[in-house]
Amino acid sequence: MYVGVDVGGTKVLAVSTDADGVVVGSAQASTRGEHGTAQELEDAMSTAVAEVADGQPLTGVGVSVAGLVDVAADLVRFCTHLPWRQDPVRARLAERWQLPVVMENDANCAAVAEHAHGAAHGVDSFLLVTIGTGIGGAIVHDGMVLRGAGGMAGEFGHMRVQTDGRPCECGLVGCWEQYCSGNVLPRLTHAERPDLEDGPAVTAAAQAGDPVACAAFEQVGEWLGVGVAGLIAAFDPAMVVVGGGVSAVGDLLLDPARAAMIRSTYAAKHRRLPPLVPAMLGPQAGAIGAAYLARTAGVVPGQGPGDRAM
């Protein structure tokens, strides 16, 4: 039995999956994000893993982390909303649980899950763009996650799309996620609908057909398409998968994104444009991908699915 644990800023989610990636059990625990200690966070993870295991012996655990995981150095480098800093977390958990543990950035885990069991099944070269409070992402090339030299590849949200643009929480200006994210939505609706206080509120209003909220998604969708067009120029992927909470509205976001992508992609007439498709595995994608990585971690490269995933 393999378990995947997704560690985010507000909660820990543990799932067990069958060989097809279907979730057969899950457990959650709240956390205090960066205000808690590493000990508290790891206790919460242990509780969730034990609950989902429910007394059965485990073979391995995969951990999906909302932060910078340097797999090569076997360190968690930095997480905005978690207490780990330059910390050998994976090795400590393996010691604590007396189990093989693999650890990976959450967007990379989600990409692994969508490749193994979801929207990109059978597609070996694709990009994942996740739109939540900000934009995250992952690059899969030839069936393998491209992590980059320091494990930081896929931070698409901080590519500049506008000179002298909006200031970003990261300290830069004009970052893509300042125009295309859940945080942008209430800014766009505020004048006409000050009651819609955050991204989820605007999303719910759009799903109920509110025209102001729908117009906000139209704008965010256009920025999604323009940004994806730039990524296509750089990577020429076979598919672009859009995940994250904001993507739950589906075609309200993706239709304007597709139109803008077609208008804004270099040499669109001379190429096959990649399909822009919604992610299939929802908020559990990170945990499912982590479980998949744990399951395939021991597989010999060239002889099974493990070599395809990482």
Added chain:
Amino acid sequence: MYVGVDVGGTKVLAVSTDADGVVVGSAQASTRGEHGTAQELEDAMSTAVAEVADGQPLTGVGVSVAGLVDVAADLVRFCTHLPWRQDPVRARLAERWQLPVVMENDANCAAVAEHAHGAAHGVDSFLLVTIGTGIGGAIVHDGMVLRGAGGMAGEFGHMRVQTDGRPCECGLVGCWEQYCSGNVLPRLTHAERPDLEDGPAVTAAAQAGDPVACAAFEQVGEWLGVGVAGLIAAFDPAMVVVGGGVSAVGDLLLDPARAAMIRSTYAAKHRRLPPLVPAMLGPQAGAIGAAYLARTAGVVPGQGPGDRAM
């Protein structure tokens, strides 16, 4: 003996190299770009190859093409300044020359050359950005060129850096190369130095210390750094190599680019920024890389340099 042939819009350059990539012979022929026929172009290539071979028997030829080479489909798809369209050029040349022929996009060939013999020797994950009349590029990951699903990866010059920005020859607006290329230089100097009519003229003036020309390189360098910062967010490369004619001015371009890159890269304090270095092989890089590809084309993957290059 292996020969590499670089096919550009105005000329064909053939080189022979030794095993260290040192050019031991070269020959050129003029072409009429997109105004000539495929037959004329291939005759010019044959003449240059025969001249550089100088009667010695050849073992293989590599061809570097300024255009879209779909290696998987074995077709030249499209070249702005060459007559080939959806054309099985490689197979036709192999038949004509009765030799093994490999063919690859010129930026990819230049990246292979810089990896094998140049600035990125020993660096397995890097980006090449070439600045000439426009911007081209290539992605090397784990020692292999990342071509993309349709062979079009690396077109960094057509990523949008400015909404409602300058119109680009490609039909889009705000493309990076409208702010950072040889074509931009005379636009920047025109008011004060209308006599500097093109990129090479501004380059020569800057190299002679002219302050107006130097200021133009300062601006173009800043745009280079900002764009590279976005590529770092996406790829997290171990190195960024800058080639192309405009890069011949060296630090006049690269110093402002480095400063802007440091200011504009996401999480610069939490990462090792990649060195931004000049290409080493100059205008012959494409031909040298093509010769390298011809030399290593038959090498069994995992057993020699061929698997590292492609």
